Amino acid sequence: MSTPALSPAVPKPDHIPDQFVYDFDFFADEAMTKNAHARVLDIVKNAPPVFWTPRHGGHWVLASHQAVFEATRDYDHFSNSPMPYEAIQQVLESLPEGAPKPFIPAPITFDPPHHSVFRAPLNKAFSPKAMHQLKGKIRELAVSLIDAVKEKGECAFVDAISEPLPVTVFLEMFGLPVEKQRLYRDLVKEHFTNTDRDQQAITKRLRKVADVMRDTIIERRDNPQDDLLSLLWQAEFNGEKATLYDLENYAVMLFTAGLDTVVNGMALGAIHLAENPELQAELRADPEKVPQATEEILRRYTFTIPPRFMAADCDFLGAPLKKGDMALMFLPAADLDATEYPEPEKFNLEREGKAHIAFGTGIHRCLGSHLARIELNILYEEMMARLPEFRLDPDKPLVYHGGHVWGPEEVYLKWDV
Ligand code: HEM
Structure with a gap:
C-alpha cells in the first residue's frame, strides 16, 4: 500500500495557545508508517499530554494516561457521538418513507442514558461464559490455519492467519455463511484502508457491509436459530421491538469493532514474538505464561484510537477545548505513560500493578x-506449540497503517523446515 498523503494543515484558532500545538497526522505520519510504536514513545516523551494538531481539519489528541482516563469517564463533555441524540432522532424522523437511513453504530455512538439501552442486549451474548463455549471452534480453526502454512517455512501472517481467524469466528457467531468469507475479508479491507472519512x-x-448480511438478518427473524442475530431480534428498546434497522446497526457496529482490531492485535503480537526468540522459548517451555504475554503485548502495543466530540466547552488539564471539537483518545500513549508503567518501553512479563487500557475504560x-x-491466547498458544522458532523476513520490511486502528500492513514470517 502507498502511504496516504498528509492531510493539509489548517490555521490554528486564536484561542489555542502555541504551547498546545503539535503537528501529528494520525493517518499518515511518516515516522508512524515505519515503526508505529517507536513513534508513540516519541510522542509520549516530546508532545504535550493534551495537544492540538492542525491535521484533519484541526483536532485534539489526549496522550497521557491521566488525560485519557479522565476524558473517557467525563460523559458530559466528551461525547461518543458527533451529533446529540435528539438531533439524530430528528434527522431520522425527517427522512421520507423508505429513504436509506444513515448507520448509527450501537452502542458505541450513544452517550448515557441511551447507551445502556443499546448495550444491554449484547452483554449476555459476549459474556465470559458465552465466549468460553467458542473456545473449541476457535482452537480448531487456529490449528488448521497454522498447519496449512507449517511445511512452507514462511507465511504472510495477516493474509494466512490473523485475518481469516477472526473473520470466520465472527461469521460463525452471527450465523452468517462461512463460504462468503472472501467477500467479508474484502469488505473489511475496503472499509479500513480507505482514508476517505467523508x-x-x-x-x-457500511451500506455494502449491511447489504451482504441483509438476507441472513431477515432469515433469522423468520427462522430463529442458536446465533447472535436470532438473539438480537428478541431485543427491545424502551419497550419497542427490534427492527431491521436496529439489527443492521448492530451488525455494522460489530463488524467494524470486532474484526480489524483482532487482525491488527494478532499481527502486532506476531511481530513482537518474531523479534524476541527468547520470549518464544520461554512460552514454549511454559505455555501457562501465554495469557500474561497477551496482556503485556496489548499494553506495549496498544493500537486503537477512539474519537470523542466535545459536547460543551471545557478547560481540560489546562487546554481550552471547545464545543464541537474532536478529541482523540490516544490509548497507545496512555499505555506507554511512565507515570503508570515504569520503564514503559520494556516488555515485562512480570509487570505488576495497573492494568492496561487497550480495551478502553468507562x-x-x-x-x-x-x-x-480468547482468540489471542489460543492463537499464541498454538503458534508456540506447532511452529518452530520463527523470525521476521529481513527482505520484507514492515509498513504500518494509521487511522483509528493502527497495525502492520502485512507481517512476513519465516522459520526453518
Ligand atoms: C484486541 C482486540 C480489540 C481491541 C484492542 C478493542 C478495543 C476497543 C476499545 C478501545 C473500545 C472502546 C472504544 C471507545 O471508548 O469509544 C472498544 C469498544 C467496543 N468493542 Fe472492542 N476491541 C477489540 C475487539 C473487539 C471484538 C472482538 C468485538 C466484538 C466482536 C468488539 C466489540 C466492541 C464493541 C461492541 C465496543 C463498544 C462498546 C460500547 O460502546 O459500549 N471489540 N473496543
Whole structure:
C-alpha cells in the first residue's frame, strides 16, 4: 500500500495557545508508517499530554494516561457521538418513507442514558461464559490455519492467519455463511484502508457491509436459530421491538469493532514474538505464561484510537477545548505513560500493578474483550506449540497503517523446515 498523503494543515484558532500545538497526522505520519510504536514513545516523551494538531481539519489528541482516563469517564463533555441524540432522532424522523437511513453504530455512538439501552442486549451474548463455549471452534480453526502454512517455512501472517481467524469466528457467531468469507475479508479491507472519512463515503461503505448480511438478518427473524442475530431480534428498546434497522446497526457496529482490531492485535503480537526468540522459548517451555504475554503485548502495543466530540466547552488539564471539537483518545500513549508503567518501553512479563487500557475504560469499555483475549491466547498458544522458532523476513520490511486502528500492513514470517 502507498502511504496516504498528509492531510493539509489548517490555521490554528486564536484561542489555542502555541504551547498546545503539535503537528501529528494520525493517518499518515511518516515516522508512524515505519515503526508505529517507536513513534508513540516519541510522542509520549516530546508532545504535550493534551495537544492540538492542525491535521484533519484541526483536532485534539489526549496522550497521557491521566488525560485519557479522565476524558473517557467525563460523559458530559466528551461525547461518543458527533451529533446529540435528539438531533439524530430528528434527522431520522425527517427522512421520507423508505429513504436509506444513515448507520448509527450501537452502542458505541450513544452517550448515557441511551447507551445502556443499546448495550444491554449484547452483554449476555459476549459474556465470559458465552465466549468460553467458542473456545473449541476457535482452537480448531487456529490449528488448521497454522498447519496449512507449517511445511512452507514462511507465511504472510495477516493474509494466512490473523485475518481469516477472526473473520470466520465472527461469521460463525452471527450465523452468517462461512463460504462468503472472501467477500467479508474484502469488505473489511475496503472499509479500513480507505482514508476517505467523508460521512457519505463511510455510509456507502457500511451500506455494502449491511447489504451482504441483509438476507441472513431477515432469515433469522423468520427462522430463529442458536446465533447472535436470532438473539438480537428478541431485543427491545424502551419497550419497542427490534427492527431491521436496529439489527443492521448492530451488525455494522460489530463488524467494524470486532474484526480489524483482532487482525491488527494478532499481527502486532506476531511481530513482537518474531523479534524476541527468547520470549518464544520461554512460552514454549511454559505455555501457562501465554495469557500474561497477551496482556503485556496489548499494553506495549496498544493500537486503537477512539474519537470523542466535545459536547460543551471545557478547560481540560489546562487546554481550552471547545464545543464541537474532536478529541482523540490516544490509548497507545496512555499505555506507554511512565507515570503508570515504569520503564514503559520494556516488555515485562512480570509487570505488576495497573492494568492496561487497550480495551478502553468507562462505559464504552470493549464489549468483545473476552472474545478477543480468547482468540489471542489460543492463537499464541498454538503458534508456540506447532511452529518452530520463527523470525521476521529481513527482505520484507514492515509498513504500518494509521487511522483509528493502527497495525502492520502485512507481517512476513519465516522459520526453518
Ligand atoms: C484486541 C482486540 C480489540 C481491541 C484492542 C478493542 C478495543 C476497543 C476499545 C478501545 C473500545 C472502546 C472504544 C471507545 O471508548 O469509544 C472498544 C469498544 C467496543 N468493542 Fe472492542 N476491541 C477489540 C475487539 C473487539 C471484538 C472482538 C468485538 C466484538 C466482536 C468488539 C466489540 C466492541 C464493541 C461492541 C465496543 C463498544 C462498546 C460500547 O460502546 O459500549 N471489540 N473496543
